[in-house]
Structure formats: structure tokens, C-alpha cells
Amino acid sequence: MGLKCIFSLAILPTEKCNYNQCPWGKAGVLNLDLKKKGLINAIKAFNPLRVKVGGSLQDQVVYGVGGVKNCPNFMKNEDSLFGFSQGCLPMTRWDEHNKFFNQTGVKVTFGLNALIGRNWDFMKYTISRGYKVNSYEFGNQLSGAGMGASVEAEQYGKDIVVLKNLVEELHPDPKTQPKVLGPGGYYDEKWFNSFLKVSGHDVVDGVTHHIYNLGPGIQICLNSVDDPNMITKIQDPSYLNQVAQTYKGVLNIVNRFKSQSGAWVSEYGRALHGGAKDLSPTFVDGYWYLDQLGMASTYNHKVFCRQTLIDGNYALLNTTTSIPNLDYYCALLWHLLLGSTVLAVTQLSNPNLSVYAHCVKKKTGISIIFINMSKDSSFNVTLSNYEHQSHNLRSTDVAKPNFEFRGSKDREEYHLAALAGNIHGQIVLLNDVPMVPTETLDIPVMEPKLVNASTPISISAHSIVYLVGKNNTGGPCTKESRPI
Template sequence: MSRHLLVFILLVFTYNVSCITIDLESAQAVRNVSSKFVGVTLDSGLIVQRWKTFNLTSQKVLTLAKGISPSYLRIGGTACDRLVFNRTNDHAYHPLTVADWDNLNHFVMNAGWDLIFDFNLFLRKNGNWDPSNAIELLEYTVKQGYKPAGYELGNEPNRFPSANAISEKQLAKDFAALKNIVSSSGVPPFLTIGPDTAGMTPDYVENFLEAGGGDVVDVVTVHQYYTNGQKATLKDFTDRKLLDKFIPEVDSFVKTCNEKAPNKQCWLGETSSCYHGGAQNISDRYVAGFLWLDKLGLSALHGLQTVLRQEFYSGNYGLIDINLNPNPDYWLTLIYKRLVGSPVFDVTQTTDPNVRVYAHCTNVSSSIGYKPGSITVYLYKPGSITVYYILQYYRL
């Protein structure tokens, strides 16, 4: 007869903890996620600002990056549509220098990450995307032997100003051009990723996929934030109603992906607690872990394959701060990646309907050394307590 051991890996005591019963024996595996389910972003605005205090050659930054590998690193954001490669004298746009590109690629290789780069969609000719600058970057990439994992085109096209508006049909055509020029460049296998809409907007995504985008992209992406960081309050970060808004959004997005782009991956291509850089003195504190942990649990359970956290550095929601020190969500991300693996289980508990519970097979490939058969459970109770738990369960 097998015996079972339940070990508390992370536990912070508080004054109001419910005793609940979790049925793991009858839990069903419903999804699979990869080791790169959790990834990160760096905003293209950092390049415009000449990287601020972020240092791609810093041993400290590299050590923190290695801690959450393997991971995708997306270079995107609003400023991506203002970047050009190796044109320091083009005053209409901001330069992505050869040194920038070299440092980025060396950084991801040393960290054990995979690079995703978002090309400038505003470079246009006769109404179509002009790929000439992208071709220049791709030729250099091949020459140097760099191997980015994926390419995007434009950021949040559903919110472009009217002067730069691009229809879903035209965007699908532009993505087809992107895939063609990357395929022709001789780079190693890559992912075509998009359309990276602002919000989980079903109409724009559906129209893009129906117009041909569904045949072109390998990964369908949207962005999601809970609320405005300039108006968010501490209470928002444990508000069950706010958390629950994500459920119909992700279900609608996944449904659209499955119907209009079957067998393609569905990602959150950029996401965090609050837009506008996060909430000051909240998004970088322990309480932000409630939103982050719940989003990871729901995303895995409801069919997303990857979640890219905005962002590794910068803003109030950065995993590391302006002094390159880790914020609480960095440590939560590190623990999650060390312990949480695949498949994903649908678990139930009937003791307290307010407690949210998620479970996966443990990541047995991590350095911690857990054995096959281990299960990682993470749970918390929004609103009334100030603690979340990550637990281990395995057969002896």
C-alpha cells in the first residue's frame, strides 16, 4: 500500500486560514504545458531610453535570469513600431544598434532563454509592410549564427491611431510577408507570433484569423491586464470579482483560437497586474502575487500554452527593480518554475468555495530533485487573508 506525504514548501502564517480538503486521488489531467510556460518581456522602450539602469552584461542580472530559465524573452511593446535596425541617422525612428542586437542575443544564450523579437509594422510602402529593414536584421542574424525563437509584427494593432490604422485583412497579409521573408533568410526553425492585440478582443483576433492570419501564425497572442495602474488600489489585488473577470476572457480567446486557428498555440503575449506600468508601491510588493499566481493557475487550466510576464525589468510591475534587485514576484516566479510542471490537473475542494486551488505534476527536471509521482498544489483565499501557499504531495 502506498503512503503519501504532504510537505509545505512555502507557508506564511496569518490570522484567518481555512482548513480544507483537496481530492488529489481522483484529479484528472486536463492540459499539458511546456517548461517555458512562464516567460518574460523587456519593453522596446528600454532600447529607446538606452537601457536605463538595465545591464545586459551584468553578472547579477544574468544570475537572476538563469534562475527562471528556461524562458522566452519577448522584446516588444509600443516602441517596437518606432525601432529600426542599424540606422543611427534616421531621425524618424529610434535605432536598434548592432551592439544592442549582439548584447541581446548573447544575453539570452547565456541565460538559457529564447528570444522573440517584434518588428516595426509602421515601416510601410504602397500600403503594405516594408520588410527591407527586417531583411537587413535577419541577414546579420544569420551571419552571426544567432537563433531567435520567434518573430512578431507590430504591437497592439487594434489600438493604432487612425493615421496608422491597419485592417485585420491587411495585417494578415503583412504577417504572410513576414513569414515569407524570415523563411527565405535561412534562419533556423522559428515561430510566427501575433497579432498581440490590446485586451482579449475577440472581434479583432477573429477577423485577423479569418482573413488568413490563422494560416500564417504559429502562435496566437493577446495582451491582458486587470486594471489601470494609475487608479488601482490595494484592495483590487485580492478582489475576487476582479480576478474572476479573467475567466470568461480567457475562455473566449481560447475558443476563438481553437475554432479559427486549430492546432495553433494560444498565448498571453504580454500580461501583468495593471497597465500603465503597474500600480506604484503595490505591483512590486508581496500582494501582487495573488494576481500573478491566480493568472498562472487559470491560464494553464483553461488552455493557454505560454504566459509572458510584463516585464523582467522596469515599471512598477518588473520582476527586478531599477537597482536590479528582485521583487517578490521574481521569487514567486522562480519557485513556480522550480516546482510546477506538467500535466495540469483539474482539482476540487468543497470545504470553502472562496479558496482557489490549482495542481500540476511537479517539475521533476528541476535541480531540486523531486521524484516522478510528485504533485505541486498552489492555493490561496482572495480578500480575507494575506497568504498564498505552494505545497508538495508525493508517494513514498
């Protein structure tokens, strides 16, 4: 089953900085301008979009309801977790966000405080107002050695059982009952095994983990565009594939404990502490992002949460203007074109060409994404052995017409490339048309080009290609699984 895209909204104050960089600005949950037309239109284009509310400081958040007599702001305090004191989410602000979520059709995953929070009062308030939370994730980066704080696996397992019982008590109707997710931290095999053994099979609905496999963003900020080694890493398939062991390990644990909603990446940002200023918003970042989406799908992850929607250097939208960065369009095409059934692909041409295939979303047919990380090599690709769930691909220098989707004369192609070939730039071309919002800040229409289905697929150097082919004669892509 393929994965759904989800993006984070962080609970962070404007004063949050790392290494003298403050990339979050006024884009956190506590101060984001929810009336920005660009933000609203960008979310509506997904119809629906999942958003996770949480982040680094969620385990220091109290909720302005119930026994909370006042609602303090976060204050800088170097002796406290992540350098900030305990802070508060006012219920008036939660009201504003839910009005916004209803307006834009957002599905909400909420990150609960697993250390000091009064979750009962917050959840009761949410229910009393008729707000819909699709899932609750318990804690942030508390697994293993943790990030600033940690909880022993056995204790976390006991605590999440208490949370599950609370959710079931407050939501007795299984049809409207939010999912319970955890642990929302870095994968540690021993810790994950212990916590799931304590909690049992029927408690955790989704096993969530975080991935930041480039390390702190400051390293990239200091070395990124001027350091050819960093760009080489991002375009090196063998380097990208190292994280496959994490995906595989989490999947094995999920299969062992039969989590109902499987494995989720609930936070992924490539680089810690806000991302890489000179790299995250550029075209080259799309190679890394889309390859991880494809890899996560291959290892049967159900949901992939990009850090973040709008705050930090790694945001999908510009923190100030809400104008989409390149990865926004990559994610939107993934969301619109790739369905929930993943197909096996054997790619025999070149390691610099990554290929992933899914059944088409809401239609009969297949969708393939090609990620060409080579700066020098272009490919003409043909598809062979189109049967069952095995798709063998090869490149050819000759236009050999053995590429065919059954039941269709034409296929749809979406070619993404950097403006003027500058992969360090922030403008992406779709079929040679710059992707920029309209004067009214609407997301531009993403039109495919129609290509004769019998011809090879032409993939330029340093480009990304989505391909959609209809198949009206059966095969593995005849129906979609139910959404999560």
C-alpha cells in the same frame, strides 16, 4: 498543457515617462547594463528563461542594418506615436544582447516592427551572426482599436502571411525555424476572427494577446495603499475572474483555427504605463499574478509573458539594483515545480482560496498551488477523489488524515508569506526564511519543508502555498509533454 513563464525587455529610451513618473530608467533594451551580476544570476536561476524583446515603441524601431544609413535615437515628439519619434536598434547593441542571451541561456521572442520596419535585413543579419530567435511576434497592440495605432484585421492577416513566407525562406529547416506569433494586442473577437480567417490555419504558430485589466497604473498610484477599495479588488475572486472571459474567448478562436502553439499571453502587467508604484512590487501583487497564471493555464494558454523583467514599477527585478521583487520568487517556484499537464480542480471550501493543480515538472506526481487572499481565514485542506484528472478539495477544521499521495510518505511544501504580515511590504518569507539574494547576489536556495502526506494542508491567512507530492503508481502524471 500548462504554461511557461516569459518576461519582457522593453525597447524604451530613458526619457519615457507617464504622468510625471519615469519608472523605466536605464533598464530598457537600448541602455540596460548587461553585466549586472544580480541580473545574470536571476535569469540563470530559471534555466532557461524566455524573454520577449519589444514593447510600446517596437513599431517605431528601425534596425541599423541594410539600407539604414544612420541609426537615430528616439526623440521626444508629441505629434508622433506614444510621444516619440522613430528610433533605431543598433546592430552593435543587438550583438551585445545576443552575447548576454547566450551567457544566460535565454530563449528569445523578438517583437518585429509591423508598420515601418525592414524585417528582411534584420532577420538576415541575425542569421548571419548565428543568433537564435525562438519566435517573432509581429507588431504591438495593433489589433481592434489599437493603442496609439491600429491595422485593419484583413491587412494584418495578409501582412503576417508575408512574414511567415519570409521566415520559411530564411529558415528552410523546420527544426530551427522561428515561430510566427500575432497579433500581440488586446482581444477583440471580431478582429481576431477576421485576421485568422485571412491568414489561414498554417500561418500563425501562436495567437498572442495582452492583458492589463486594472487600467492605467496612475489610478492605482494615486489611490493604491490609501484606497482600501483597490486592495479589495485585488483580493476579490469575483473581480479576478472577470478576465476569464478573455481567456475563454481567445481559446475558442485558437481551437477554431488550430494554431499550432495555441494561445499566448504575450504581455501582462495588470496596470498600464509602468504599473502601480506602491502596489506592483509588494506581496499583495502576488495574489493577482499567480491567480492569473493559474487561470491562463486552465484555459490552455501555453505561454504567459510578465511585463516586465526589469523595467517599470511592475518589474520582476528592481530597476536599479536588480534585486528580485516578491513576484520573482512566485514565478521561479511556478517554473521549477509546475509541469505542462494541467489538472482539473474543484474547490469547495471558500471563494477566497484559489487552487490550481498541475503534474510535477520532470517528475511523477502532482503540484498544487493555494492562494489564500483572506486576511482573516486560515484553512486546513484535505484532498479527496484522487483519480484521473479530477481533484476535489475541501477545508476542514479537524485534522482528518484522508490526504494521501500514492507511493509517498511525505510531501514537499513551500509557504510564502509577507514579512511581519505586511502585505504592502516587499520582503517575502519562504517557510519563515526571508528571500533575499546572498552577498554574492546569488538567488537563495528555495528549500521545501517535508510534511507527512497523510495530514491536512495548513494554509495561513494572506499566504501562498506550493505543494508537491510524488506519485509512483501511475495516473495522469506519468510523463511531460514536449516544451514549446
